[in-house]
Amino acid sequence: MTKKALEGIKVFGITYAGTANMTMRSLGMHGATVVRVESLSRPCNLRVAGPFKDNKPGINRSAYYAGVNNDRYSLALNLKHPKAGLVLKKLVHWADIFIENFTPGAMERVGMGYKAVKEINPQIIMLSISQQGQTGPHRLIAGYGPLLQGLTGHDHLTGWPDRGPALIGQSYPDFIAPPYATAAIIAGLDYRERTGKGQYIDLSNYECAIHWLAPAILDYVANGRIQHRRGNQVDNAAPHNVYRCRGEDAWCAITVFTESEWIAFCQVIGNPAWTKEPKFITLTDRKKNETELDAHIEEWTKERTPEEVMTLMQRAGVSAGKIQNCQEVVEDPQIKHREYFRTLDHAEMGPFPYSAPSYKLSKTPAELKMPFPSLGEHTEYVCREILGVPEEEFVDLLIDKVFE
């Protein structure tokens, strides 16, 4: 049996939406025991957001919820119930890691701030993910990925110079914090292994996202220059664009960085006369005449499918790649070879493909075994088997409606 990287590591989360759940799933897929605490009275926003299986709404039918909640147990708990603390205390005792991503202050209000948690389990590592951090004048501003990407600077840098800013996907920044959070947790675990000390980690989605725009930040700080969106142009390559191909909404990206790539590119398109004009000889020339360059290229690409363009260019050592929609990514031969999508069967939702991590560990690879849980699916299992709550106590709590 394959050993698991995070075998024996115990994690519980009071989480919602995306970021914290993505971090938790990285831990779960690599063998940690992960318990998510959820409330029936206030189900996670993703459980009530579509798309739903067969377009039929239901808290156990949401595809987006599914995608970020595999390989964990779900324990239903009404955090506001006076006896909720009994269960939470047991979880804190049990856990190595506690993750939450509610608005700063929310955990304190249910007795689960770091100070309280540390008293129960001084070795625990607690991670709080928030929009803008646990401290500061804007810490309480709620928000979601589609909003945050405006603040981070990403939207200003996306789109066309003659038009307004464009969105990147929907909740783009929500995908930036999770790997930083996982890295932080593992580093914390490692430190604890060597010193016995737990700690509190305060991670801000906003701050992590800024790291992905550092070159633009430095351009401003060091050169006083504010970078703007510039379509698909970059300083160090031309051609560098997405070109229309044969077919509906069919496109292929082609990028040429070096002189040898330019020669190879010209050869692929049959060395037409225009490529020998002085205005296209060097990169600098091509940058000066980029609109005309692109128009010439599109005359060639529009006669061919994106696959043809990609294949011909790649064979000649030029980087080219087709624009792919979701269907094409799912059916992509490289994606299939790597088994990026793994299908798991859920009692209510049926089979659904989950994303494996984009990195593969050779000896302790991620295993996707459990589909997303139905809400409270493992309440009894977690309480009795994992936390060791005696049967009488469990039944009392159940009757008292603590698990809702």
Next chain:
Amino acid sequence: MMLNSYRALDLTDDKGYLCGKILADLGMDVIKIEPPTGDPGRKVGPFFQDIAHPERSLYWFAHNTNKRSITLNLESAQGRELFKKLVGTADIVIESFQPGYMDSLGLGYSELSQINAGLIMTSITPFGQTGPYCNYKGSDMVVWAMGGLMNQSGDADRRPVQVSVPQSFIAASTYAAEGTLIALFARRIIGEGQHVDVSGMETVAFLGMEAFPFWLILGQNMGRSGSAISRMGINAPVIWPCKDGYINYILQMGLPGADRNIKMAKWLEEEDLSNDFIRQTDWHKMDFMELAKGGIERLTEPLSKLFLTYTRRELFNESLRRDLTLYPVSDSKDTLENEQLLARGFWVELAHPEISQKITYPGPFAVFSETPIKMHHRSPLIGEHNEEIYLKEMGFSEDDMVSMSKAGVI
């Protein structure tokens, strides 16, 4: 310092720098190994004062803080022997060469793990180590295109568009750090290291994963909708023009959005921009489908007018006052002036004596209560730490170093 008992040898080019930086930020001893003439990524701009010089690349500056640098020519036999010696002292090797290149030098995972059984080797490539595209050339935008996210960005009437600070390899490198650390931690279970195979394309696919359920569950491919999010065939604006720029504001219907919609309705009323529809709506019950059925413009028109009346600053301040959520579309200048970041002490100044300047950098990516992230020093100069490593640590003499340099080994 958290991970200071570990060492990483960083052979990456601009496809993988950020991985080692994250490890270095966490306290690891990360040694950047560069060809004697400097890393190819030093040619990537922007440049300090627009001088295209290997010690002036702001891309290099941004992604190699806290690392040390030595020069080493892996193409020479002696260079490879030196590298193997260093591998004996390291926990991690990070590289971003084409699949098979390290093997061809006799420095692949199978060889290196024999020198050091505990070694983790992290390989960052556009498509992964194996598979039909593993030998494809993947530039940042090509990976962005093939991963699927690019198809969703930009206006419907124009070609797909990338982010003007290319994101594919920055993203792949960050996820590589996650994988590397999980593999490092796994050593306590399996007693040895392993190979971490990172794919840029899959990273991009994951960044765009919100769109996949629409295909997987409903057979719908999400297209481009510019500054709006397409829901049920209707474009719901997210980025709105205002008096001096743009803001992000989402229309959230149903119970989750009710409180805020009531407050927004009040604001519109105070501005004399409301209408019968807004006045008569029970925001607890209104859902997006119903809004769309009767015409989304009943809400978006007054909102557009409201936002156009005020500046980003005014709108943001009002949103704080009224407990609404909207954010100004910000550029780098705005980011540097953001009061939250300043209050958090987020920015760190690092000295660059060679250019007689201090430069401000994004600071710690997380705040740790016991072992804070410390940004010690700026990204290294080419071979800045040759003496520290070759002379002091490995015990070579100055003459050795001169002859190795002459032979093109370092």
